[in-house]
Amino acid sequence: MHLAEYHRPVDVMTVRRLLARTPAVALLAGGTTLVPELMAGAADTVVDLCDLPLAFADIHPDGLHLGALLTLASLTPASAAASWANGLLARAAQAAGPINRRNVATVGGLVARADSTSIFWLALLALEAQAIVVAADGPPRQVALRTLADMPADASALSGHLLLEVLLPQRLAQARYGLATVARTPRDEAIVAAVAVVTPTRTTVTVVLGGVTGQPLVLSGLQEFTPDPARLPEALADLLARQEMVSDFRGSADYRRQMAGILARRALSQALV
Ligand SMILES: Cc1cc2nc3c(=O)[nH]c(=O)nc-3n(C[C@H](O)[C@H](O)[C@H](O)COP(=O)(O)OP(=O)(O)OC[C@H]3O[C@@H](n4cnc5c(N)ncnc54)[C@H](O)[C@@H]3O)c2cc1C
Structure with missing residues (x-):
């Protein structure tokens, strides 16, 4: 592994500036899948997202907002967010491997991977989740996760974008x-x-x-x-x-x-x- 630059920004604006500088930036969240790729030389500039204030799970009138840096382990059955859709989110999060991985693996990393065997990813699609993303410039965009799911399996679902949060619409809260x-x-x-x-x-x-x-x-x-x-x-x-x-x-x-x-x-x- 050769890393030329490591950044640890505390705000989204700085991430956007770094994305504008070079598209070959690797956005690092929990690192469960990215770190092995970095070891293989996938990128030489890393932007570590861990200090961004995106680890929230908030219920608003329009639905449940899950920050991109929320870990899967924090969606315990006891949390209010996890009871969404009668507990589907908690059950799906628990299916995402052992607790040591769920302690660091994030919602954002999981969405970016768009892995068709991930139960949590399937649950987000079933619950008609939307991604709120920003690119290097322009306003934040809302994208249906189902449109990301249609992408070729080897493409990066969020290429060139920072995922800020996932929105689960209120309409399916009681499903x-x-x-x-x-x-x-x-x-x-x-x-x-x-x-x-x-x-x-x-x-x-x-x-x-x-x-x-x-x-x-x-x-x-x-x-x-x-x-x-x-x-x-x-x-x-x-x-x-x-x-x-x-x-x-x-x-x-x-x-x-x-x-x-x-x-x-x-x-x-x-x-x-
Ligand atoms: C051995 C093993 C077993 C696994 N088993 C499962 C499983 O059973 N179920 C399951 O669902 N997953 C599984 N995974 C996959 C992995 O745990 C999830 O995809 C995880 O949520 C990735 O999150 P992370 O925070 O570690 O992402 P990272 O590894 O840090 O990043 C993964 C990708 O997402 C991008 N990314 C991360 N955050 C953002 C963001 N906010 N905006 C834009 N791009 C971003 C990164 O640039 C990178 O391309 C497994 C992984 C491993 C290594």
């Missing part, structure tokens, strides 16, 4: 959820995962699948399946047959295709209880 996964062991990365979100009036019925294609598959408008979720696997069969499925040492494309329908049904059934 019920279901979560179903298969993995080689309970703590291992999911092979396939499904997160379902259903509003109390059942006007929003969504299932997000991860680990099937390179990007999460967002299935919205599933109201017709609420009387009988058992119909879901068959109804999804055509759609899943057309997808180019991931196939790796964790599971073949065929296995993932089969499990996707089954897990979607399980997650939706849980959300409807």
